[in-house]
Amino acid sequence: MARRKICDGDVFIVFDLEWNQPIPGKEYNIDVSSLTGEIIEIGAVKLIYTGGRLIPHGEFSRDIRPKVYRKLHFHVKKVTHKSNADLLNGVPFEEAYTDFAEFCGEDAVLAGWGNSDTDMLKMNLAFLGMDDKLPWKFIDVQPLFSLFAGQDGKQRSVEFAVDYYDIPKEEVFHSATADAKYTARIMQSIFERSAQDKVEDAASDQIIDCNIKREYSHTGAPCRTQAQALSLVSGFNSKCPFCGRKFNVKTPLFRIRKSSYGLFECPNDGDFFGRTRVKKNGEGLYYAAAVLRLANQNDIFLIESKKAEFDRFGTSGRPVEKSEQIINKKCQKDDNSY
Numbered sequence: 001m002a003r004r005k006i007c008d009g010d011v012f013i014v015f016d017l018e019w020n021q022p023i024p025g026k027e028y029n030i031d032v033s034s035l036t037g038e039i040i041e042i043g044a045v046k047l048i049y050t051g052g053r054l055i056p057h058g059e060f061s062r063d064i065r066p067k068v069y070r071k072l073h074f075h076v077k078k079v080t081h082k083s084n085a086d087l088l089n090g091v092p093f094e095e096a097y098t099d100f101a102e103f104c105g106e107d108a109v110l111a112g113w114g115n116s117d118t119d120m121l122k123m124n125l126a127f128l129g130m131d132d133k134l135p136w137k138f139i140d141v142q143p144l145f146s147l148f149a150g151q152d153g154k155q156r157s158v159e160f161a162v163d164y165y166d167i168p169k170e171e172v173f174h175s176a177t178a179d180a181k182y183t184a185r186i187m188q189s190i191f192e193r194s195a196q197d198k199v200e201d202a203a204s205d206q207i208i209d210c211n212i213k214r215e216y217s218h219t220g221a222p223c224r225t226q227a228q229a230l231s232l233v234s235g236f237n238s239k240c241p242f243c244g245r246k247f248n249v250k251t252p253l254f255r256i257r258k259s260s261y262g263l264f265e266c267p268n269d270g271d272f273f274g275r276t277r278v279k280k281n282g283e284g285l286y287y288a289a290a291v292l293r294l295a296n297q298n299d300i301f302l303i304e305s306k307k308a309e310f311d312r313f314g315t316s317g318r319p320v321e322k323s324e325q326i327i328n329k330k331c332q333k334d335d336n337s338y
């Protein structure tokens, strides 16, 4: 995958989406897993890279009238402050997306906070039978912020970053249009406050093709022992899922409790983060679930901190307090449901 180097005249479209969700227990005449969220707002700000700075060049905002999930999910209602009546004022998604594509132009790089928005955009396009291949590249601003603001790979919120850079809070958070504006201000601040070559390199490195699959998973067959279960999926971490080349091992797999971690490098495609978890099925047998994904800065920090934990405490990991254990259990549950 060729890395794209940032240069003068490059167009960045900082965008954000709001989507509605199916209401649990309600019957829909579609398979809800094919549309886990229906987009109800697109907000965007155009920034053009000029002499080391990102200069604003127009804004975009559309409210969209949903076709399937027409009643707001209580959580969406609470977070976005929208009402069911507001939804009726929107335009059809097809029209909003056509306008958005025109606003972006052909060679733009989309920028967002986290990478869930491009996936949601593609899901909505596919659901409506439209071409779901996005004609743009993508950069995730969140790990870039984490890197330049010394956040050690922590996933911070837009509001945290707004506070960090003292950006005035002129609008209410959690509308797509307001969050796109805030994210644009954050991205501008990262570029303004950092050495030009350093931020150019880091940002260029993180521009990806949002149409390629970034994450691969593999689940092994059930076995009697944890070691057998792990050995069944060990080959999964040996070569690049994109081009098939053999990986160079940067951090060999090491195990903390039920998870193994490793960092691998493909000469073509860059660093990959690997994590394998051993689980137990209903019959008491062990099986391993492995995930391999293009590593972002957060993954690299995660590997570093887990490796430090392993070096100090070994496979049993850092001893946890009882109250902490309960929290961990809950987090793991949330994590697994993803």
Ligand SMILES: [Zn+2]
Pocket (backbone or CB within 6 Å): 240, 241, 242, 243, 244, 245, 266, 267, 268, 269, 270
């Ligand atoms: Zn490769």
